[in-house]
Amino acid sequence: MQSLAIVGSQWGDEGKGKITDLLGQKCDVVVRYQGGNNAGHTIIVGDKKIVLHLIPSGILHDHCTSVVGHGVVFDPEAFQVELEDVRNSGVEVTPDKLKISENCAVITSYNKLLDGLRENQGPVKIGTTGKGIGPAYEDKVSRKGLKLKDLLDKDLLIQKLRNNLQEKEILFKHLYGSDFPTVEEEAEHLFKLGKNVAPYLTDTFSFLDHALRENKKVLYEGAQGVLLDIDYGSYPFVTSSSTGAGGIYTGAGLPGQSIQEVLGITKAYTTRVGEGPFPTELFDELGEKIQTIGGEFGATTGRKRRCGWLDLPLLKYTVKASNMTSIALTKLDVLCHVDTLKICTGYKYKGQTIDCAYPGIDLSQVEPIYVEMECFKDTFETDNLSDTLKTYIETIEKFIGIPVGILAYGPERSEIKFKKEYFN
Ligand code: IMP
Numbered sequence: 001m002q003s004l005a006i007v008g009s010q011w012g013d014e015g016k017g018k019i020t021d022l023l024g025q026k027c028d029v030v031v032r033y034q035g036g037n038n039a040g041h042t043i044i045v046g047d048k049k050i051v052l053h054l055i056p057s058g059i060l061h062d063h064c065t066s067v068v069g070h071g072v073v074f075d076p077e078a079f080q081v082e083l084e085d086v087r088n089s090g091v092e093v094t095p096d097k098l099k100i101s102e103n104c105a106v107i108t109s110y111n112k113l114l115d116g117l118r119e120n121q122g123p124v125k126i127g128t129t130g131k132g133i134g135p136a137y138e139d140k141v142s143r144k145g146l147k148l149k150d151l152l153d154k155d156l157l158i159q160k161l162r163n164n165l166q167e168k169e170i171l172f173k174h175l176y177g178s179d180f181p182t183v184e185e186e187a188e189h190l191f192k193l194g195k196n197v198a199p200y201l202t203d204t205f206s207f208l209d210h211a212l213r214e215n216k217k218v219l220y221e222g223a224q225g226v227l228l229d230i231d232y233g234s235y236p237f238v239t240s241s242s243t244g245a246g247g248i249y250t251g252a253g254l255p256g257q258s259i260q261e262v263l264g265i266t267k268a269y270t271t272r273v274g275e276g277p278f279p280t281e282l283f284d285e286l287g288e289k290i291q292t293i294g295g296e297f298g299a300t301t302g303r304k305r306r307c308g309w310l311d312l313p314l315l316k317y318t319v320k321a322s323n324m325t326s327i328a329l330t331k332l333d334v335l336c337h338v339d340t341l342k343i344c345t346g347y348k349y350k351g352q353t354i355d356c357a358y359p360g361i362d363l364s365q366v367e368p369i370y371v372e373m374e375c376f377k378d379t380f381e382t383d384n385l386s387d388t389l390k391t392y393i394e395t396i397e398k399f400i401g402i403p404v405g406i407l408a409y410g411p412e413r414s415e416i417k418f419k420k421e422y423f424n
Contacts, residue, residue, distance in 0.1 A: 003217075004261045005263065011224075011228055021413065028211065035239060036054060041057055044411045055079075067207065071242070072105075102203065108164070112132035113180055161187055168180075225243060226318035227318060231359065262325050266327045279368045280309040281306055328406035329396070329406070332378070343395065348369065405420030
């Protein structure tokens with residue numbers, strides 16, 4: 001296997017960072033293709049906790065090249081902070097190890113300001129991470145955005161920012177009544193930050209083309225999850241990028257190849273941060289217990305994650321939407337602490353019973369159908385799994401039609417079992 005994609009099969013926070021980190025040991029290149037520093041991958045190495053937002057997880061392996069593809073929206077200010085943090089953890093970051101597409105769209109101060117103002121004053125609250133992600137993608141799609149390469153030429157930067165600010169200025173002044181930086185201030189700010197990014201800027205498309213031609217092993221690292229995808233997700237409560245495997249083709253490129261394996265990272269229960277419908281959400285003490293035991297707090301914003309049972313109609317849908325070929329089931333250890341265990345196997349929706357969600361389904365109107373499962377209390381000290389855990393896994397596999405290739409039961413690199421080989 002030469003190319004593998006890791007995507008989140010739920011609403012993000014499924015534990016992708018840990019699996020990417022482990023499989024990163026076996027590959028040559030790790031690529032981010034969408035999203036920005038709204039992501040937060042927590043990786044525990046020994047007694048160190050490293051949180052990556054923008055830099056691909058491959059950075060932790062010296063033999064690996066990390067690539068930030070052009071589909072990523074890039075905040076040069078956040079990058080500077082993250083670069084320093086990563087270096088302070090003892091990880092070496094050099095232009096050989098990290099390559100950033102010169103065509104990434106830039107997240108400006110205007111984008112961050114607008115994100116915050118909309119969340120505070122707008123009629124619909126999405127519960128965004130406040131990192132300017134949506135407004136930056138809007139700029140890109142409306143063809144008013146800045147690319148990272150623009151940060152290297154101050155005159156061009158001023159010209160582009162003038163065009164960029166023209167409509168936003170009216171919003172800041174008249175809709176939100178907010179102060180905002182002048183074009184000259186923002187240009188100065190971004191020009192300075194651009195100098196830090198410059199050594200890493202690369203034509204990453206051609207870099208990947210060469211890597212794949214040389215039979216390098218490439219891992220595409222998705223951020224968020226398919227249910228937050230701009231097209232496949234629970235719109236409008238989504239992020240603004242293509243979080244599934246489809247985003248790889250537009251956000252990084254896979255010249256001359258198609259993806260051989262799409263690994264969907266799946267939490268053994270479900271969590272969600274931010275607003276939006278969540279059919280299997282638990283509003284009781286059990287939900288709180290799972291939240292506490294699972295340490296379900298956002299790695300980027302620190303917000304509490306909402307918790308609920310595993311939702312198979314949603315999982316079946318995201319498996320199809322992203323052509324997943326296997327899944328990793330994470331945080332199994334958390335479910336070992338509960339004395340009631342349910343799994344959602346269908347919805348009652350508009351007078352019918354369905355077992356698979358689809359784009360545009362109104363999740364606030366579905367009534368989940370549950371099957372009560374026997375609890376499992378595995379300690380994972382040996383390779384043997386209890387019969388009850390085996391039944392839980394087999395129920396999932398049968399329902400979604402693809403195998404569970406990985407089991408994860410703790411934050412350490414060692415707390416993971418491979419049932420299937422990847423990159424061999
Ligand atoms: P945005 O990406 O900041 O615009 O936020 C849009 C929605 O996606 C909100 O519900 C966020 O909570 C959610 N979101 C964005 N990034 C992540 C993530 O990495 N994990 C989980 N949820 C996320």
